[in-house]
Amino acid sequence: MTESVEALRNYVHFLHEHDGVRQVRLTRTAQQGLQRLAAAVKALPESIPNKGGPDNLLSGRAQRAGGSREISTSSAPSVNEPPLEISGSSKVEQLRHLAERASVCVKCPHLAARRHNVVFGVGNPDAKLMFVGEAPGEDEDLKGEPFVGRAGQLLTKMILAMGLTREQVYIGNIVKCRPDVPEGTAGNRKPTKQEMETCVPYLRAQIEVIKPSAMVALGATAVEGLFGPVGTIGSLRGKFLEYRGIPLMPTYHPSYLLRNQSNTEKRKVWEDLLKIMEQLEMPISEKQRNFFLRT
Ligand code: SF4
Structure with missing residues (x-):
């Protein structure tokens, strides 16, 4: 139906x-x-069981770089929103069609009314590595690109430290329109469960097209958007989860590191990224292994 x-x-x-x-x-x-x-x-009924099984089976792959974690999927986001149709003969075309569709999307009328841009995603359609954030903030809404504010600049540095560029990876968010805040109010807000459930089919379609070999979920909201409320980011980070067969590493959002600039916290995120590099069989220098070891 x-x-x-x-x-x-x-x-x-x-x-x-x-x-x-x-x-x-x-x-x-x-x-x-x-x-x-x-x-x-x-x-x-309000919730329709997904005939294909849970959205996010965690089967115990991704053992190589630190092991995977089995968590209950009973709290995974509702899959009421059906998958989006993917059309086009190449990845570029498929992503373009999805982006065009998102650009006129008004499924969240309150967000569509206030947005300057739909922030669909950016990067390489053939990326081996995909970063998932929560939603655009003010800077991203104005520019139409994810992770371009202060937190985004830090993410770019993290990507460079891995020996990659922004152009080699793909960056997308759970929610494509900036969660609205009262007129004249500064700052950003976390997207609601409803907004995440409504928008996540776009991200699922992006993942299906790109087929990354590994993903990084930046912050608790990104994890919640994909898996439901499964735990705090402090308890989840550092161990691979699995999203539709793809190893996914949860780690802190770069904005957390902007607020907590100790080497101890930076090292935690860096260790998570080292595990991703091992998972992708990327070369890792001695210098890279030792980043942020001095407290
Ligand atoms: S947040 Fe997503 S689902 Fe909601 S209006 Fe924007 S593109 Fe559409």
């Missing part, structure tokens, strides 16, 4: 996008069919 709703949504989206059609005239039979569909959808 949810596939039917998504198919209908896609069709109307297609008409709007490709033919500029703004009104769709339906025959009486189609109208009756839609009314039956709407009634059936209304009667569905």
